[in-house]
Amino acid sequence: MQGTITLFRRSVDLIMRVLGIETSCDETGLAVFDSAHGLLAHALHSQVDLHAAYGGVVPELASRDHIRRLLPLIRKVLAEAGMAGGDLDGIAYTAGPGLIGALLTGVSLGRSLAYAWGIPAVAVHHMEAHLLAPMLETPAPAFPFLALLVSGGHTQLVLVHAFGEYEILGESLDDAAGEAFDKTAKLLGLGYPGGPALSALAERGTPGRFNFPRPMTDRPGLEFSFSGLKTSVVNLVRGEADDDQTRADVARAFVDAVVDTLVIKCRRAMEEYGATCLVAAGGVSANRQLRRALETMVSEEGGQVFYPRPEFCTDNGAMIAYAGCLHLQQGETEPLSFAAHPRWPLVQQ
Numbered sequence: 001m002q003g004t005i006t007l008f009r010r011s012v013d014l015i016m017r018v019l020g021i022e023t024s025c026d027e028t029g030l031a032v033f034d035s036a037h038g039l040l041a042h043a044l045h046s047q048v049d050l051h052a053a054y055g056g057v058v059p060e061l062a063s064r065d066h067i068r069r070l071l072p073l074i075r076k077v078l079a080e081a082g083m084a085g086g087d088l089d090g091i092a093y094t095a096g097p098g099l100i101g102a103l104l105t106g107v108s109l110g111r112s113l114a115y116a117w118g119i120p121a122v123a124v125h126h127m128e129a130h131l132l133a134p135m136l137e138t139p140a141p142a143f144p145f146l147a148l149l150v151s152g153g154h155t156q157l158v159l160v161h162a163f164g165e166y167e168i169l170g171e172s173l174d175d176a177a178g179e180a181f182d183k184t185a186k187l188l189g190l191g192y193p194g195g196p197a198l199s200a201l202a203e204r205g206t207p208g209r210f211n212f213p214r215p216m217t218d219r220p221g222l223e224f225s226f227s228g229l230k231t232s233v234v235n236l237v238r239g240e241a242d243d244d245q246t247r248a249d250v251a252r253a254f255v256d257a258v259v260d261t262l263v264i265k266c267r268r269a270m271e272e273y274g275a276t277c278l279v280a281a282g283g284v285s286a287n288r289q290l291r292r293a294l295e296t297m298v299s300e301e302g303g304q305v306f307y308p309r310p311e312f313c314t315d316n317g318a319m320i321a322y323a324g325c326l327h328l329q330q331g332e333t334e335p336l337s338f339a340a341h342p343r344w345p346l347v348q349q
């Protein structure tokens, strides 16, 4: 991945305590990870209330709020970990992909603090951190595994051969799964952020009253396309979704279609690549309907599925501290001329 250089080789056995900083979108996440003792502290400030009135994330407000929250939260996690800044062995920050202004708040502060404290800093790829997040849990998945990454900006199936060795098997050609949840939630008047509210509404819906397509499942391949589902919802909502039960039934049809589509593609990838270990990560992996369906499918396939705990499915500092620790243990470090990458492919072509 671009943005990191290897200055010296280090042993993966080296014990390191790393501060993780996440500011790629609308959550300020901080954590201290210790490679010998696990997660020592983590803290999160969500900007949901700040953006709710606008129906979505306002980038400039997001950046300003990260600036307000970062230092107090860093003090908080260091105190919780019983450490001073100088006790850290490194700092990791999300350098992309994400909102440029939001990214720059974490990158510039993280890089500067590392300089001041005389420790290395490392840039972390947000989606790599998501896919490694289940490794913070017990039991943790072991490499190699298949990863379903489902967030607000990405839907990807990734074959994870080892740490740093990723092969993208398929991804969304248009909207990400989380984006489809958010847009559909808006159409149903559920506000921002829509995913969890839409999922809750769907639980009260009647299965089978409406039926939406399972996009791109009728042809071979592992790509996704979720933007058409939105159109199906728009057409229905215009026509008849004016009572609460109908809205719940539409939500149910939408969630069933997204979940079914994701599960069909995961099963296909597991069978094609002989994978028995599936990891689901990113905000949408907190979804209860998706978890239930993946568990059924994976047990039919004789495999096992792993997720982060729900609070680490969505954006957080713990996954950044953990991924950063793995990079730092390999001797990777950022030069002083740091950079943020709003668009940053997980795998360089």
Ligand code: KG4
Residues within 6 Å of the ligand: 025, 150, 151, 152, 153, 154, 177, 178, 179, 181, 182, 193, 194, 195, 196, 199, 282, 283, 284, 285, 286, 287, 288, 313, 314, 315
């Ligand atoms: O990973 P994440 O926090 O941020 C990105 O990297 O994009 O994912 C946020 C996305 C949002 O689209 C949100 O609506 C969705 O994850 N999400 C959910 C649930 N919790 C969060 N979608 C469906 N069901 C949920 N329970």
Ligand code: ZN
Residues within 6 Å of the ligand: 126, 130, 151, 152, 282, 283, 314, 315
């Ligand atoms: Zn994320």
